[in-house]
Amino acid sequence: MFAPAQLYAQGARRHMELYGTTARHFAEVAVVTRRHAILNGNVVMNKPLTVEEHHASRMISDPFRLFDCSLESDGGAAIVISRAERARDLKNPLVTILGVAEGHPESPASIAQRPDLLEFGLVKSAPRAYEMAGVGPKDIDVAEIYDCFTFTVIRQLEILGFCKTGEGGPFVMDGRIGLGGALPINTHGGLLSQGHVVGLNHVIELTRQLRREAGKAQVKDAEVGLVTGYGDMGDGSIAILRRAA
Amino acid sequence: MSTAPAAAPAPAPAPERPLPVPTRESQPFWDGMREGRFMLQHCAACGKVRHYPRPVCPHCFSMDSEFREAPQGGKIHAWTVCHHPFNFFFKAAAPYIVALVDMDAGGDVPVRVNAPLRGVAEADLEIGKRVRLGFEPVNKEVTLPFFVAE
Ligand SMILES: [Zn+2]
Numbered sequence: 001m002f003a004p005a006q007l008y009a010q011g012a013r014r015h016m017e018l019y020g021t022t023a024r025h026f027a028e029v030a031v032v033t034r035r036h037a038i039l040n041g042n043v044v045m046n047k048p049l050t051v052e053e054h055h056a057s058r059m060i061s062d063p064f065r066l067f068d069c070s071l072e073s074d075g076g077a078a079i080v081i082s083r084a085e086r087a088r089d090l091k092n093p094l095v096t097i098l099g100v101a102e103g104h105p106e107s108p109a110s111i112a113q114r115p116d117l118l119e120f121g122l123v124k125s126a127p128r129a130y131e132m133a134g135v136g137p138k139d140i141d142v143a144e145i146y147d148c149f150t151f152t153v154i155r156q157l158e159i160l161g162f163c164k165t166g167e168g169g170p171f172v173m174d175g176r177i178g179l180g181g182a183l184p185i186n187t188h189g190g191l192l193s194q195g196h197v198v199g200l201n202h203v204i205e206l207t208r209q210l211r212r213e214a215g216k217a218q219v220k221d222a223e224v225g226l227v228t229g230y231g232d233m234g235d236g237s238i239a240i241l242r243r244a245a
Numbered sequence: 246m247s248t249a250p251a252a253a254p255a256p257a258p259a260p261e262r263p264l265p266v267p268t269r270e271s272q273p274f275w276d277g278m279r280e281g282r283f284m285l286q287h288c289a290a291c292g293k294v295r296h297y298p299r300p301v302c303p304h305c306f307s308m309d310s311e312f313r314e315a316p317q318g319g320k321i322h323a324w325t326v327c328h329h330p331f332n333f334f335f336k337a338a339a340p341y342i343v344a345l346v347d348m349d350a351g352g353d354v355p356v357r358v359n360a361p362l363r364g365v366a367e368a369d370l371e372i373g374k375r376v377r378l379g380f381e382p383v384n385k386e387v388t389l390p391f392f393v394a395e
Contacts, residue, residue, distance in 0.1 A: 061325045
């Protein structure tokens with residue numbers, strides 16, 4: 001056991017056994033994310049992906065197949081943060097930070113010894129960020145979810161309160177997480193298809209969405225969005241942003 | 246679970262097996278492995294078990310500890326089947342099952358061991374399945390744990 005794919009695979013397997021989550025659910029995350037990547041264009045993976053191709057991709061560490069894993073990529077990303085009053089005279093529409101938080105899982109260094117393998121740091125940070133922001137899951141128009149693996153998206157959607165624990169698999173189906181769906185996610189293609197720029201590309205994408213600069217992948221009338229990030233093995237950070245009036 | 250490795254096009258030097266390096270804290274655990282015993286670190290102040298071995302108790306922060314022999318059985322908590330060899334040494338063994346096991350020694354604090362599970366078919370894997378430790382000597386210093394069905 002050396003690689004994140006192996007360590008996270010055990011949690012994914014447990015979720016499948018406990019709640020009936022399936023490879024079909026994983027595939028949906030991969031396929032929708034790829035569709036978004038193609039709309040973005042500035043991505044590593046620019047060919048369409050089908051559910052069948054996902055299921056036929058080679059097994060890495062069961063239940064993770066190749067297309068359940070994010071890309072190891074080189075890339076650069078930067079964001080500029082300023083006081084709101086100083087930013088007022090900038091050319092671009094302002095995006096304000098409503099709430100931020102970070103949380104660490106019990107037994108941060110060893111996934112294996114965590115009382116609950118499925119309690120990522122986001123379990124602690126999400127409620128704090130929602131409280132600070134004064135919004136809840138129902139107010140989120142677009143979400144950029146740290147997608148080191150397809151499964152970690154499904155589990156974070158549960159932790160974030162978009163559905164209950166165990167319902168993440170069915171939640172991602174039926175177009176819900178695609179553009180035009182109830183909760184479009186990873187509208188840039190994420191770590192799975194745009195590239196693993198350590199999740200900073202998620203912050204940039206959410207900023208573009210709220211500035212309405214996301215081109216073909218624009219979520220109509222996006223006002224409030226949410227972005228999650230990881231550190232190490234499941235430390236959970238979250239930021240909730242709003243398009244300034 | 247191992248399958249025969251495909252014939253290599255050209256002979257390459259055999260990759261070295263990656264092995265754990267015992268530390269001052271973990272030495273009693275590895276000594277136990279060599280003797281076919283499952284030794285667990287306990288806090289000498291509050292008595293709570295902690296695994297993997299480390300210098301400070303996460304419950305009371307005491308640095309005093311002692312090792313006690315623990316039962317070798319447990320129940321499967323989760324598993325993965327490793328197909329991609331992230332280290333080339335394991336290429337010949339893949340695919341192999343690595344089970345994460347809730348050891349009987351754990352009470353309110355989980356004690357989990359991650360080790361290869363041998364002699365069990367993938368179709369027979371389930372959460373809660375009883376397994377027990379086996380011991381594979383690798384060299385004079387290191388004996389590695391594995392699991393078999395109980
Ligand atoms: Zn203690």
